[in-house]
Amino acid sequence: xxxxxxxxxxxxxxxxxxxxxxxxxxxxxxxxxxxxxxxxxxxxxxxxxxxxxxxxxxxxxxxxxxxxxxxxxxxxxxxxxxxxxxxxxxxxxxxxxxxxxxxxxxxxxxxxxxxxxxxxxxxxxxxxxxxxxxxxxxxxxxxxxxxxxxxxxxxxxxxxxxxxxxxxxxxxxxxxxxxxxxxxxxxxxxxxxxxxxxxxxxxxxxxxxxxxxxxxxxxxxxxxxxxxxxxxxxxxxxxxxxxxxxxxxxxxxxxxxxxxxxxxxxxxxxxxxxxxxxxxxxxxxxxxxxxxxxxxxxxxxxxxxxxxxxxxxxxxxxxxxxxxxxxxxxxxxxxxxxxxxxxxxxxxxxxxxxxxxxxxxxxxxxxxxxxxxxxxxxxxxxxxxxxxxxxxxxxxxxxxxxxxxxxxxxxxxxxxxxxx
Numbered sequence: 001x002x003x004x005x006x007x008x009x010x011x012x013x014x015x016x017x018x019x020x021x022x023x024x025x026x027x028x029x030x031x032x033x034x035x036x037x038x039x040x041x042x043x044x045x046x047x048x049x050x051x052x053x054x055x056x057x058x059x060x061x062x063x064x065x066x067x068x069x070x071x072x073x074x075x076x077x078x079x080x081x082x083x084x085x086x087x088x089x090x091x092x093x094x095x096x097x098x099x100x101x102x103x104x105x106x107x108x109x110x111x112x113x114x115x116x117x118x119x120x121x122x123x124x125x126x127x128x129x130x131x132x133x134x135x136x137x138x139x140x141x142x143x144x145x146x147x148x149x150x151x152x153x154x155x156x157x158x159x160x161x162x163x164x165x166x167x168x169x170x171x172x173x174x175x176x177x178x179x180x181x182x183x184x185x186x187x188x189x190x191x192x193x194x195x196x197x198x199x200x201x202x203x204x205x206x207x208x209x210x211x212x213x214x215x216x217x218x219x220x221x222x223x224x225x226x227x228x229x230x231x232x233x234x235x236x237x238x239x240x241x242x243x244x245x246x247x248x249x250x251x252x253x254x255x256x257x258x259x260x261x262x263x264x265x266x267x268x269x270x271x272x273x274x275x276x277x278x279x280x281x282x283x284x285x286x287x288x289x290x291x292x293x294x295x296x297x298x299x300x301x302x303x304x305x306x307x308x309x310x311x312x313x314x315x316x317x318x319x320x321x322x323x324x325x326x327x328x329x330x331x332x333x334x335x336x337x338x339x340x341x342x343x344x345x346x347x348x349x350x351x352x353x354x355x356x357x358x359x360x361x362x363x364x365x366x367x368x369x370x371x372x373x374x375x376x377x378x379x380x381x382x383x384x385x386x387x388x389x390x391x392x393x394x395x396x397x398x399x400x401x402x403x404x405x406x407x408x409x410x411x412x413x414x415x416x417x418x419x420x
Contacts, residue, residue: 045368050077053387054111055418056085059398064365068328069355074385074398075369076112076345078415080176087172087343088306089141090116090412094219095202098133098408101384105395110414112387112395114332114345117309118157118378119410120204123225125235130222130261132204135410137166137309138183138296145296146217147202148185149309153232154205157311157378158359162322164311170334170375170413171304177340179300180312180373187213187294189271196280200226201294207231208239209276213292216264223259227274243278245271247290255286308413310334310375317372319363328356330402331379334413335371344371345413347385350402381407390420 045064053059056079063072079085090104090113091097098119105113117135136155139146149155149166160166171181187198189211199210206212206226214223228238246254248268259272269292273281284290298304313320314335335344344366348356357365359376366374381403386395397406 045365052420053390054415054420056082057112057415057417059112059387066355066357066361069353071355071357072349072351074347074349076114076385076387076415078343078345079341080172080178080343081338081341082417085415085417086176087178088414088416089139089146089308090414091139091141091146091410092408094221095139095147095217095410096132096134096204096219096221098410100406100408101412102386102395102397102406104412105386105388105414108414109416110388110395111417111419112345112385112415113412114334114347114386115378115382115384115409116411116413118155120156120225126225126228126238129225129228129238132221132225133410134202134204134221135309138169138307139309139411140171140183140296140304140307143303143305145201145294148200148296149183150200150203150205151207151231154229154234158324158327158376160311161313161320161359163320166309168311168375169304169307169309170336171298171300171307173300173302173304175302175340178336178343179340180315180336180375181298181300181304181307183296183298183304183307185294186297187292189213190291190293191284192288193283196277198292198294199277205229205234206272206274206277208274211271211273211277211281213294214264214270214272216266216268218264220261220263222261223270223272224261226259226272239274241275241278243273243281245273245281245284245290247271247292250289250291252284252286252288252290255282255284308377308411310377312373313359313363313376314366314371314374317367319360319367323358323360323363325358325360328358328361329379330356330383331362332377332383332385333362333366333374334377335366335369335374337370337372342370344369344374345385345415347383347399348379349399350381350383351400378409382409384409384412388419
């Protein structure tokens with residue numbers, strides 16, 4: 001059983017006192033069974049005095065002792081119960097584009113934010129193929145679906161815990177409550193010969209035999225990467241059996257043998273098929289009518305107004321079984337408390353000499369700060385937390401990214417509130 005004082009946070013207010021936690025066992029949930037946390041003789045969580053950052057948003061720095069040294073981090077506590085506070089997706093204006101979190105926050109006038117999902121940063125496995133910069137999981141901005149999830153075997157980042165998938169997200173519903181959800185694509189391509197299943201929306205990796213749709217939200221990035229790898233092997237060769245069909249105004253405008261690049265005009269959709277999907281698309285002719293439909297469907301009531309991909313590490317106050325307890329790294333996480341009315345955004349400091357956390361330790365930390373549910377987001381050189389100082393016109397980086405400077409990323413979680 002854990003002895004000490006737990007940091008309590010309610011509706012965006014952190015108890016403004018130096019707090020010390022002494023735990024006799026594991027970090028995660030006081031040693032909850034299956035938590036996957038590494039045993040330590042004692043862990044110490046120290047939080048500095050909370051500073052109001054904006055209406056309903058509080059910023060705190062903290063440090064925690066682990067066996068490897070001291071892990072230091074930065075925490076935003078967001079009160080979603082306030083009508084003037086909201087969160088939404090930060091993104092670079094296109095799925096296949098990247099920008100620094102501070103730049104995206106400035107462009108979208110967010111008061112704070114953290115980086116988001118894992119993404120297609122490099123293509124060393126497929127020489128000559130352009131990396132897309134696109135994220136792995138689903139994404140929704142202002143109620144508009146931007147993309148669906150790649151196959152589990154094609155995602156980037158640490159191995160998924162048992163029972164989770166690339167479709168898992170942190171989301172906010174129409175009730176303005178944050179939640180964990182799972183978003184699946186439901187869509188079709190209606191042709192004169194019948195309906196074809198749509199297997200992807202703005203993806204860097206299509207399922208084998210699948211057809212994917214690319215809209216103006218994709219951007220100008222090459223679509224070749226979408227036909228590389230398989231559902232279980234990201235490094236598998238690119239498919240040699242591909243077709244690309246451009247649909248404009250509801251009719252086939254152009255058919256090509258290989259995926260192209262360049263922006264998709266408004267009112268147009270580009271369909272990319274591989275293997276059986278390619279063979280089905282080759283049956284189309286220029287001028288034929290085609291209707292493409294797509295939507296992201298969650299498991300929770302009400303459509304998501306915002307969503308970003310990330311894999312769950314905490315559900316109902318308990319760490320998930322099978323979390324990694326070996327590999328430590330700089331990490332970013334998002335947690336939900338207060339029956340969905342409190343959102344915790346956390347990023348570790350990557351400055352040299354600071355310790356990282358394992359996934360198991362991260363889950364334990366999220367329970368300590370008050371989260372009942374939490375997801376792990378992209379970490380390492382991507383981990384970034386930005387904040388706009390009261391009276392300042394720009395969002396500045398509060399942690400030290402491990403690469404020495406901000407890394408351009410595809411998306412993040414933006415906090416929007418009345419400035420102080």
